[in-house]
Amino acid sequence: MGKGSGGSGMTRGDRRRNARRERLRELLPRDGAVIGIDLAEDKQAIAVIDHDVRVLARKTVRVKVFRLGEALDWAVGQARGEGFAAVTVACEPTGPRWMQVQRLCAERGLPLVCVQPLVSHIAREQQDYTTHKTDESDCVMIARLAAELHCYIPEELDETWAHLRNLGRRRAQLITAATASVQRIRDFLSVAWPAVTETCAEPFESRTWLAAMQLVTSQCGGQPALLAAMGEDAFTAAVRPMIGDWGGQKARGPISRRIFAALTDTEGVVASSRRGLLRRVADELGDLQRTRAQLRATEADMVTVLGELGLSRLADIPALSAVGAAAILAEAGDPRRYDSSSSLVKHAGLSPSENASGAFSGDAHISRRGRPGLRLAVWRAVWPMLQHNPVIAAKYQAMTRAADAAAAGAGSQQRTAAQAAARVRRAKSRVACAASLLRWIYCLVVHGTSWDPAVAAGSYH
Incomplete structure (x- = not known):
């Protein structure tokens, strides 16, 4: 019997990925056109493509991003002139400029998706196996990646967040x-x-x-x-x-x-x-x-501001200050926008990156993808919790006890290797504790609950 209903073998992660792609497909229908924009300070390159990546129109304008509305209207007109009723805009989240594109799209009722610069960098090398890069070619590539659903729906912050x-x-x-x-x-x-x-x-x-x-x-x-x-x-x-x-x-x-x-x-x-x-x-x-x-x-x-958001109760988590909680939420944004607590951990780059194939199983490391500022904020917040939060302290000690005991009991010849293994184990344990902190914050915010050590320790029945 598979993991999913009816023996399909689908996992919960498969279902979430499918749902995410369905949401993207609603914004990027197969019979629609995509406007790709490569943003810069004073020069904006625009390309209109269909889902077969045929370029329908392209234009380069020398204006600031906040004055891009006229060129955006031109691109929409070109797509509609080719018979496409659905038009989606795609760009990279370049500095703060992309927020101007978000504003312009909202004013015109156009859906917007973003393509991660890392995805663009990898796709550029895959495209022709060289480091060739121009604004005019990049806007086509951004549109293509969006059409292939290698994109995400950007966050829409309200004033308080x-x-x-x-x-x-x-x-x-x-x-x-x-x-x-x-x-x-x-x-x-x-x-x-x-x-x-x-x-x-x-x-x-x-x-x-x-x-x-x-x-x-x-x-x-x-x-x-x-x-x-x-x-x-x-x-x-x-x-x-x-x-x-x-x-x-x-x-x-x-x-x-x-x-x-x-x-x-x-x-x-x-x-x-x-x-x-x-x-x-x-x-x-x-x-x-x-x-x-x-x-x-x-x-x-x-x-x-944390109080304005009604989230002051996060400071009830032992050894987590209100400033530490606010710093984490400042980088993470509203946890309600994530599909699950695991998505929030992945966004911080704290999720395990496995290395296995067939019978081979290598060491797992954290992915270090996502938002480095969020990872740093969580890392800073978790250090005092290793000693002063009873649940985190117990978890950390349980995860490191065996390695520390092996290092203490090792002979002179094995001591160096055992101590190195203990250091690695302690580092991995700290990462696991940081990920637990993010999951707690997610649960407290999304479900509107308060800190409960029994629930946090997994002993609640």
Whole structure:
């Protein structure tokens, strides 16, 4: 007996793929025409084809995308003139430009599908086995791929979801900028003042350390020892009012005192570069302060938008913050648009990519396809859950226990291989936990439920 009804052998995945292709076929009927558009900044290439990939008309216009309406009307007229009642537009999701095409199609009642750039890249090589690429040939290829259903229906965001997505991308940009500033400050101090980085265990997480460094680098003129004359108490008093600019409320005296003691420490200092590098440190601290302030404001806005969407209950998942949930949804969009939780996991590129043929079975790896920003947001969110979420922690320990025990009990000759196997197993377990987090979010949003550890652990009956 097969997996499907009547012994057909069809799986649930087969039925979902069939349904997806049926939805695409409704937008791209076999007796219709397809308008392929290759988007650029100031030049747009358009081709009209039938489902036998015969080019009916083509045109290249030098206009911005938001002024493409006249050329789009021309293409529709060409298709209707050839007797095609159904006309579908296809393009690549190139930057934000495709959203202008989506707007123009919505105003004209035209269906729109998108072709992934990766699909276009592979198809271009398959077409003539060369790297030949022009806008005029690409628009025909985009239309052909759409006619062959190698496309997808683009997401239509409402105002609130679009706001959340832009906030999420702004947050990612600010995190990258803050991390770059921290790395540069660390590099500069390793030459100009190495001893000061040892005054605190996590210096860039300490608001007192950052405020004291801002005070020193902005007033010392390249010679921190000059500030030693003000005395320890006066130095601490000067640091205290600067804490608020870093989002803190109270200065920590021990850290301030250790930095004051390091003012005269010249161990490892490259004297010729000290003045210039400390000036750069002062500038980078200013940039870091502004970036972190903007980051806090952006994250607060994301939490507010999460509440507007009625999804604040996602923060009830232990060890998942409201900001983390908002960051995931900013990249994923509304989970209701996915066919299943597995589709959401695939969109993040966290689904297993198997390597098997006949009797051969190779190692499985994650696909790394889909949306990298979503994968990164989930990866960041799952790390604290490995320890502080009881369901995720139990799952992670169960998946890694055997490998860790084998590594601990291995002899001297097998220890290296066993430890390497344990590291691989831990990495795969973290991926599985990240995928579980996405499935939880999908279920909570789509089914309107709240966090239940028994359901999350699969022990609910």
